[in-house]
Amino acid sequence: MTQSIMNDNLLYINAWMNYNPEFQEHLKVEGTRLIYSEDGLSEEVPIGSFYLPEMLYNENFRNQISMEHELSAKDFFQIVKLYVETQEILEKEQQELSLSPTIENIELRKKDGQEFLVFTDNFQRKYRYDTKEPEKVINFYLDLKNTKGSVSLKEFGSVIQNGES
Numbered sequence: 001m002t003q004s005i006m007n008d009n010l011l012y013i014n015a016w017m018n019y020n021p022e023f024q025e026h027l028k029v030e031g032t033r034l035i036y037s038e039d040g041l042s043e044e045v046p047i048g049s050f051y052l053p054e055m056l057y058n059e060n061f062r063n064q065i066s067m068e069h070e071l072s073a074k075d076f077f078q079i080v081k082l083y084v085e086t087q088e089i090l091e092k093e094q095q096e097l098s099l100s101p102t103i104e105n106i107e108l109r110k111k112d113g114q115e116f117l118v119f120t121d122n123f124q125r126k127y128r129y130d131t132k133e134p135e136k137v138i139n140f141y142l143d144l145k146n147t148k149g150s151v152s153l154k155e156f157g158s159v160i161q162n163g164e165s
Helices: 002-019 052-057 059-065 073-099 134-148 153-163
Strands: 027-030 033-038 041-046 103-111 114-121 126-129
Touching: 002 027, 002 052, 027 073, 033 073, 041 073, 052 059, 052 073, 073 153, 103 134, 114 134, 114 153, 134 153
Parallel strands: none
Antiparallel strands: 027 033, 033 041, 103 114, 114 126
C-alpha cells in the first residue's frame, strides 16, 4: 500500500515541481520523506503513509493555489507538513475511538420516580446516566448511530457534553 501511495505522491510532487521550477532548488524526495532545504538547513516530513493528492480535495486550498501568487517551495513544504501532522492526529483519534467500548443498547428506566438512562456496551457492561432530558440524549445517540453506524462511549460522552444544557 505504501508503494502505491508513494508512486502517486511522487507524481503529485513532480507535477508541482514542473509547474514551479523553483521547487526543484529546495525540495526533494528521498525514500518516503519530503525534504526541504535552504541555506544549508533542511527539514523533512514522512509522506509514505499519506496520500498527498487528497490535499486538493480541500476547496480553499485549490482556490488559493489557483490565484496569481505562486506558492514558494517553503509554503508548499509547510502545507504538506501540516497536512501530514493533521492526518496523524486524526488517525490517532480514530485508533483511540476504536479501542473505546461501543454502545449496543440504550434504555430509559425509572426507579423511585426518577428517570435515568442505562447504556449497555459491547462487553455487556451497563452504565447509568442521570439526566433531566433523557429524550434529548436518546436523540443524540440515534443521530450519531444513524450517521456513523456504531457509537463509542467516548465519542458519545463528547456529544452529550457539548449538546446538553
